[in-house]
Amino acid sequence: MEAANFTKLLRIEEFVKSPIATQTQEGLHAIFLDIDHLKSVTVASDPDLRKLYSKYSSSPFTGQSKLPPGSNAVSISVSHSRYLMSRLSTLRAQLHLLYGEISSAIAELRMAAAYCVRSPEACELLGGTLRLSATTTDEMEEAEKWMLRAIEAGKQLEESLRTVDPSSKSMTPAGMYDEQRIASEKRASENAGHRYLLLLCQSRRCDRADEILQSLGYRFRLSEDLLNYFLSVERHLPISQVMDSGELPTMAVCDNAIPPPLLSAMQAAFAPDSSFWRQHFYDPLQSLSRSVGFFSYVYPFRERAAMSVQEQVVDRLRQIAVDMGVDLSQANYAEWWVHSRVHGAGHQMHYDSDEKHIARGGAPRHPLFSCVLYLCEDVGGPTVVTDQKLGGSRGTKSWICMPKMNRLLFFDATYLHGVLPGVGAVPGRRLSFMVGWWPAISSSILTGDKPGAAHCYPPVPLSSVTAESLQGKEEPWFLSHGAIADTSYPGNAVPTAVNVARDVVLSVPSLWTPIGGQAEHHDDAADINDKDYDLLFQGF
Numbered sequence: 001m002e003a004a005n006f007t008k009l010l011r012i013e014e015f016v017k018s019p020i021a022t023q024t025q026e027g028l029h030a031i032f033l034d035i036d037h038l039k040s041v042t043v044a045s046d047p048d049l050r051k052l053y054s055k056y057s058s059s060p061f062t063g064q065s066k067l068p069p070g071s072n073a074v075s076i077s078v079s080h081s082r083y084l085m086s087r088l089s090t091l092r093a094q095l096h097l098l099y100g101e102i103s104s105a106i107a108e109l110r111m112a113a114a115y116c117v118r119s120p121e122a123c124e125l126l127g128g129t130l131r132l133s134a135t136t137t138d139e140m141e142e143a144e145k146w147m148l149r150a151i152e153a154g155k156q157l158e159e160s161l162r163t164v165d166p167s168s169k170s171m172t173p174a175g176m177y178d179e180q181r182i183a184s185e186k187r188a189s190e191n192a193g194h195r196y197l198l199l200l201c202q203s204r205r206c207d208r209a210d211e212i213l214q215s216l217g218y219r220f221r222l223s224e225d226l227l228n229y230f231l232s233v234e235r236h237l238p239i240s241q242v243m244d245s246g247e248l249p250t251m252a253v254c255d256n257a258i259p260p261p262l263l264s265a266m267q268a269a270f271a272p273d274s275s276f277w278r279q280h281f282y283d284p285l286q287s288l289s290r291s292v293g294f295f296s297y298v299y300p301f302r303e304r305a306a307m308s309v310q311e312q313v314v315d316r317l318r319q320i321a322v323d324m325g326v327d328l329s330q331a332n333y334a335e336w337w338v339h340s341r342v343h344g345a346g347h348q349m350h351y352d353s354d355e356k357h358i359a360r361g362g363a364p365r366h367p368l369f370s371c372v373l374y375l376c377e378d379v380g381g382p383t384v385v386t387d388q389k390l391g392g393s394r395g396t397k398s399w400i401c402m403p404k405m406n407r408l409l410f411f412d413a414t415y416l417h418g419v420l421p422g423v424g425a426v427p428g429r430r431l432s433f434m435v436g437w438w439p440a441i442s443s444s445i446l447t448g449d450k451p452g453a454a455h456c457y458p459p460v461p462l463s464s465v466t467a468e469s470l471q472g473k474e475e476p477w478f479l480s481h482g483a484i485a486d487t488s489y490p491g492n493a494v495p496t497a498v499n500v501a502r503d504v505v506l507s508v509p510s511l512w513t514p515i516g517g518q519a520e521h522h523d524d525a526a527d528i529n530d531k532d533y534d535l536l537f538q539g540f
Helices: 003-017 025-044 047-058 080-098 102-115 120-133 137-161 179-201 206-215 260-269 275-279 309-321 355-359 530-535
Strands: 220-222 251-254 297-299 333-342 347-350 369-374 383-389 398-401 408-412 415-419 429-438 505-508 512-514
Touching (some): 003 080, 025 080, 080 102, 120 137, 206 220, 251 398, 260 309, 297 309, 309 333, 309 408, 309 429, 408 415
Antiparallel strands (some): 369 408, 383 398, 383 415
């Protein structure tokens, strides 16, 4: 394969990563055309590849049948053309994910694996996508097979690299065209290993997972009571039974939190096909912006009235916090963000912090409280709050709250918390709206085309949004998220927030479990904390 084609591929990869290139329908369409053109050129140069392309364009590769020609039949070097085709299909999949088109992404990833089953990245992306978005047991089982294949492909890659002459300027093994690409393939194999270990833990095969984790140097992992929250729910205690123990972080729950008009407006604003997700370059599998990671907006509610439906919800939550026993009297700013996760996606354990303050060299500081408003029903894993604080010793206790439509959870934001990956296969999205309540927070006006942490709302002055400034771009998301007229409950249906659903939050008997039963015998086991984060396996 001519080097010129790989140069074109590198250019396409940069475009796919570019928020500017993918921001307009025209830009996205142009990238798809570039990918398809390069595919056509590549296929035309290889008769065998042409047959493979025709076969798997009409019948996607599932991994259940005999591997396609040039896959495991080649010992060291896979056809460079096939690796290029695999990368192109992977890039198409990433573009589909940018628009929340998971089924189309899976179809492309099947083709990517068909072209080059020796690519750990193609196999890992397919296995991971199937696992996170699985809606059937068959998809779960297929996901596990692809994870194992990615792990094996990584071992084969390492072996093949040992046979390459370092002074050679020829193409690297398996058609991988530079050192950066090889490094990416290696990382994919490692990621597949972590996904596989989490799958073992969530399918009651913790003993097998512990053997591998111990060989990797981990000392603790999240407990089976947490990772299998459904399977061990009979061992959990309602929060009302431990409220008086003095060991519980401040938590409060209320169902039916916001009135139907606001609830409907929020669901429409954050529907799967909403421009909000596209314009923030949101990846529904990783639950973050592909351009910047975390992003949020700040509402100075003591300085001005609500300008959007999100800010109207913030006002409502602030009103009922009093009845829930949550003191927001010192709060002046509300930082809000939102996530739309497939069932199998989680959010690693973390502390809510002033991200801009930390980026400027400041010490970590946390909001007074954080809260979660669930905008979905029975999809995704629970929110978990622990008794572990930043800089303190390893936590020992945790509490979980399951998602439910229009349920509100307040908790003390100084404690370690996260979202557990959903167990099993469930369709739909876990949609949640989060607010951090601050006395003061570092914020800024949006600059350039990227979102970011703690931006002012609206992200740009409304006066600057004109037909000329858009120049064919999609209308900014915030223009359709304005405040609504009716935010009331019908009739006398206003809920009494003091009727808090206390038994909705469950006390889980453990947080971290020693791996192999050996960690607790070390004198320093209790001192493992945030500084030893890499010794604590989460798997997500």
